[in-house]
Amino acid sequence: MTDLERKLYRIIYNMSRFRKNPTIDELKxxxxxxxxxxxxxxxxxxxxxxxxxxxEKREWRFK
Incomplete structure (x- = not known):
């Protein structure tokens, strides 16, 4: 996993814990x-x- 992928994974994971999916602008x-x-x-x-x-649930799942 590259540094950017690791960073995106953590951002998406942390934001989705609070039921908020990050927008592309937030990720940028x-x-x-x-x-x-x-x-x-x-x-x-x-x-x-x-x-x-x-x-269906409109949310991310993590492995």
Whole structure:
């Protein structure tokens, strides 16, 4: 897991604990990265089964 992926994982995990899903703008502000880079890192986390989006509950699941 890269540093950015680890950082995004922690941000998403911590924010989702309080029932708030981070927006892309919040992730851009907290990481200092651009949108395509963030999307690619989140996609990598999903493909490696580190995180999963539950469409019914509209929340993240963590492995």
């Amino acid at each position: 502000r907290k990481t200092g990265r651009d949108e395509p880079t963030i999307r690619k890192a989140v996609r990598n986390l999903i493909t490696r089964n580190e995180i999963e989006w539950d469409k």
